Amino acid sequence: MATLIFDLDGTLIDSAPDIHAASNTVLVEEGLPPMALPEVRSFIGRGVPHLVACLLTAAGQDPAGPRHARLVARFTDIYEDAVGLTVPYPGVVAALEALAAEGHGLGICTNKPLVPAQAVLRHLDLARFFTVVTGGDSHPLKKPDPAPLLATRDALGGNPDLYIGDSEVDAECAHRAGLTFLLFTEGYRKAPVETLPHAAAFRDFAELPALVARMLAPAAG
Template identity: 60%
Template structure:
């Protein structure tokens, strides 16, 4: 059986509405213009600190405000779960993969505390034997160290990474693992321009793609 590690935001869950709301709550305190949903989408991917830095730059707020704004953002993050939901079919796919005997992990740039909060809220924690957040190690994706750490915690077996973004694709390449690309997340680059073993837009296709990769590894 395989070790399968997932990204979280934009892959298993659509958390953008909650992220958008807390960003605009922070900006409202600064009397700054709110972000559009598409602006917020473009800032997601490299963790909360990078999101805040991009948000701050977009609204002309000073570099010196970064720490304070980041604290305000993160302080709201744990409770930002009410608008977040799994993508259609994601839970059923996780159930199928677990039932088949695969070991599942999670590697996200989202800080660990809000990661745990949203996993608990959506009853997703039960699927994962190892979870690493963006503040769990010194390095974040696309550095491959967090992904390597999650795979190591899952034991032995073929390695597959599932994500939605440019960051995830680069992480997989740098880690030297097979990458399955979910195309309905927060990606900005055309699918054809991202390295991937296979792409999918519906989660009911994922178990079959995993089986196909494993068949290829056996016959290679």
């Protein structure tokens, strides 16, 4: 059996619509213009402070100015309940059920703050699959630093380990942590697939259980 660690936003769930709505709420409250979904989606992946800095930069404001802390606090407050527009990607539930039935240890390492991560997992009935959830504020460092991913692995106590994610941040984090990386190609990735270090890529979660079995086969032999 193996330890399988997943990213959350853009990997298991499409949360961009809720993040977009929360972003526009804080922007409009500040008297700033709202932004389109594709632009906000491009800011996702490095945590709330980074997202807010990108929002301010795109709005022509100082990302390090006094508005930043205020918007981070307001966004975080909204974000804790921002679940209504978020959905799992097709095939996620069936894949997680199959992997859990095979006895794999499942965890999450995300840059999403822990409370919103847990809230959306409960809302979508996904929390039942994961024994460890590491949020973006669970550790002093965020991905792509490998520390939170390694801490998640250690908490799960499994070996060998696979990390499943969708982005440049995830690919770099897995590489720096020395974990085998599986790339979900339909998330929030901005760079071409071939430019990201990965052991295998997939576009449909129906493929994942068999892919995991193939990746683990050498270790089991």
